[in-house]
Amino acid sequence: MGVRVRAYCSSANLGSGFDILAISLNSFYDEVEVEVYDGSGNIRIIGVYGPYANSVPSNNDNIIVYAARKLLSRFNISNVNVDIRLWKGIPVSSGLGSSGASSVAVIKALSEALNLKLDSMTIAELGGLSEEFVAGDPHFDNSTASAVGGLVILVSNKPPIKARRLNTNYSFILSVPSVKPIQGKTRVMREVLPKSINLRLHVESMARLASLIYGLIYEDDYALSLGLDDVIVEPARSKFIPCYDIIREYSRKAGAIGSVISGAGPSMLTVTRHSRVTEVIRSLERAYRNCGIEATIVQADIAPGAHIVGGD
Incomplete structure (x- = not known):
């Protein structure tokens, strides 16, 4: 069978x-x-x-x-x-x-x-x-x-x-750069994470997580933007992600709520209102061009x- x-x-x-x-x-x-x-x-x-x-x-x-x-x-x-x-x-x-x-x-x-x-x-x-x-x-x-x-x-x-x-009613855009993958990437990208954090950072992270969930459910752009801006994992991984800072800057200037590392990267996920999808995709294309990197950028339902x- x-x-x-x-x-x-x-x-x-x-x-x-x-x-x-x-x-x-x-x-x-x-x-x-x-x-x-x-x-x-x-x-x-x-x-x-x-x-x-x-x-x-x-x-x-x-x-x-x-x-x-x-x-x-x-x-x-x-x-x-x-x-x-x-x-x-x-x-x-x-x-x-x-x-x-x-x-x-x-x-x-x-x-x-x-x-x-x-x-x-x-x-x-x-x-x-x-x-x-x-x-x-x-x-x-x-x-x-x-x-x-x-x-x-x-x-x-x-x-x-x-x-x-x-x-959630937000729209999503995937950016997949054409770069050579890190050998054993998933394992490596977990190993670079901090083994422990202090209480103050933990509280801040929990506030961001609460903002993320609230923003996604209730379509609160401000809360969602805070939640997308992680304070623990993304800072540790961002140096391994091509064009990380530029992608985030260009997407937000085009009206996106924010851009984050997709999983362990190097792809990026951008969250936006549906009305901004076309403009945000164009901005992301410019960002990767300015970095000299080819990328597949698609709206993702x-x-x-x-x-x-x-x-x-």
């Missing part, structure tokens, strides 16, 4: 929401097709396709094999073999939740093929646990956004994870959760 599942890219953190806020966006997606048959627990990739196929391993070093094994182990399934095809449509090592989306897609596909009928939270949890393969530690923001869809906040970020969807798109 073959099942094909699509999972969209995601942008995590949104400034002050490190590891607990993420949004699924329709700009890019991965698709995974699985076929399950009687066997002894062997898992193999039999094809990798799509615009970013050459950016990921086509063997057991691919996170989708690790994620598939994670699911089989969780449910003590050892009497089947799994063949996997991956269509890789999300740019890799760009801060767009590429590994999370692939993991979620293969887990949901296997859930359907094996008639497990897992709910989206279980799929998100298994996907986040699989992130340890590339990041060194599990994290659940990207996998939850890709599994559930929309703007999500983790209300419990350790298993069993729990999340809630938030509604909120995407649904992982879902079946075909099977035989």
Whole structure:
């Protein structure tokens, strides 16, 4: 039985929401097709396709094999073999939740093929646990956004994870620069973060997080702009992000609410009112040109959760 599942890219953190806020966006997606048959627990990739196929391993070093094994182990399934095809449509090592989306897609596909009928939270949890393969530690923001869809906040970020969807009417723009990725980027970008902070900075960070959530929900531009301006994670990572300060300056001058690092970067996510989208995109294009960097800049609409798109 073959099942094909699509999972969209995601942008995590949104400034002050490190590891607990993420949004699924329709700009890019991965698709995974699985076929399950009687066997002894062997898992193999039999094809990798799509615009970013050459950016990921086509063997057991691919996170989708690790994620598939994670699911089989969780449910003590050892009497089947799994063949996997991956269509890789999300740019890799760009801060767009590429590994999370692939993991979620293969887990949901296997859930359907094996008639497990897992709910989206279980799929998100298994996907986040699989992130340890590339990041060194599990994290659940990207996998939850890709599994559930929309703007999500983790209300419990350790298993069993729990999340809630938030509604927002803001518009989003993704800027994906064409730069050489840092080797082991996700792991590296977590290692540069401070191991501890003082109480005063913690209080300031909590105020920013509250402003971020309030601004997104109630469309308060001022509160949202404060929340997008993180005081802990972004300062530690900004020096690794091409054109970081210029992107933020140009987007705000064009009327955007703010720009933040998407996940671990180097992509940037810009939040704006719908009426300013065209002008903000033009401004972002100028910013990257002035930095001498090519970039793909697209308006990104909120995407649904992982879902079946075909099977035989």
